[in-house]
Amino acid sequence: DPGPTLQTGSATVTLEQLSGQYENIVVQGLTTTLHLQTAGTDTLIMPEAAKVTMAAVQTGVEVTDLSLELQLGLTPPATLPWVALRNISAAAFGGQLTSEGAQFDVAHLDQTLVIKVAQLDLQQLLHLEQQKGLEGTGVLDGVIPVRLTPTGVQVDNGVLEARPPGGVLRYHAALETAQDGTPSESQLSFVLQALSNLHYNVLKLEVQYKEDGTLNLAARLEGQNPDWQQGRPVHFNLTVQENVPALLK
Numbered sequence: 001d002p003g004p005t006l007q008t009g010s011a012t013v014t015l016e017q018l019s020g021q022y023e024n025i026v027v028q029g030l031t032t033t034l035h036l037q038t039a040g041t042d043t044l045i046m047p048e049a050a051k052v053t054m055a056a057v058q059t060g061v062e063v064t065d066l067s068l069e070l071q072l073g074l075t076p077p078a079t080l081p082w083v084a085l086r087n088i089s090a091a092a093f094g095g096q097l098t099s100e101g102a103q104f105d106v107a108h109l110d111q112t113l114v115i116k117v118a119q120l121d122l123q124q125l126l127h128l129e130q131q132k133g134l135e136g137t138g139v140l141d142g143v144i145p146v147r148l149t150p151t152g153v154q155v156d157n158g159v160l161e162a163r164p165p166g167g168v169l170r171y172h173a174a175l176e177t178a179q180d181g182t183p184s185e186s187q188l189s190f191v192l193q194a195l196s197n198l199h200y201n202v203l204k205l206e207v208q209y210k211e212d213g214t215l216n217l218a219a220r221l222e223g224q225n226p227d228w229q230q231g232r233p234v235h236f237n238l239t240v241q242e243n244v245p246a247l248l249k
Contacts, residue, residue, distance in 0.1 A: 029055025138167025158207030
């Protein structure tokens with residue numbers, strides 16, 4: 001007796017306001033309904049994409065109001081050849097993140113998810129740095145291409161730019177270097193004084209993120225400080241490097 005044989009059928013999996021944690025990722029309010037169909041032992045399909053919503057995802061940075069369409073490629077008995085994510089939308093840093101999505105080949109993972117960034121609040125981004133005395137105003141837009149590989153996540157040639165007319169950056173740091181000293185100290189004093197009340201009209205960030213967690217930001221700033229050297233024009237090119245996993249912890 002070979003036992004029962006599955007011929008045809010369907011199943012519905014519903015998750016409602018599910019919360020949980022996987023490693024360092026905390027999920028709240030996960031809601032979705034997945035529809036699966038089978039026709040014999042060799043066919044298991046998810047005929048249509050499922051709408052997935054999450055109230056919040058916390059990875060050190062909080063993303064809220066996440067929604068997307070999810071479809072899985074399934075091969076019995078338990079193989080997942082591909083995953084498709086479409087129409088992604090979420091809120092973060094006072095702004096909106098959106099993406100048309102992509103289909104990911106699980107066995108040969110090397111795909112790029114292009115994320116469009118709109119109306120990020122500069123002050124909320126600066127808060128991540130936790131640098132005392134650093135504050136700013138302005139709204140940023142841009143594009144962040146996120147590449148997923150078997151060994152991690154990376155970003156190449158991401159760009160964020162401030163919307164016109166710009167905003168203000170203020171860095172209130174001790175200015176002991178204002179006195180005569182070494183050339184490097186004099187240059188640092190120059191930068192700190194200019195940044196004490198910089199009214200910028202250009203703020204552009206070029207973003208590179210490596211799989212080891214190293215974030216490189218190349219910033220271009222143009223503007224003037226009305227309180228310093230009679231408001232002379234100021235152009236800065238600054239490079240910032242951070243280890244993101246350590247920063248988020």
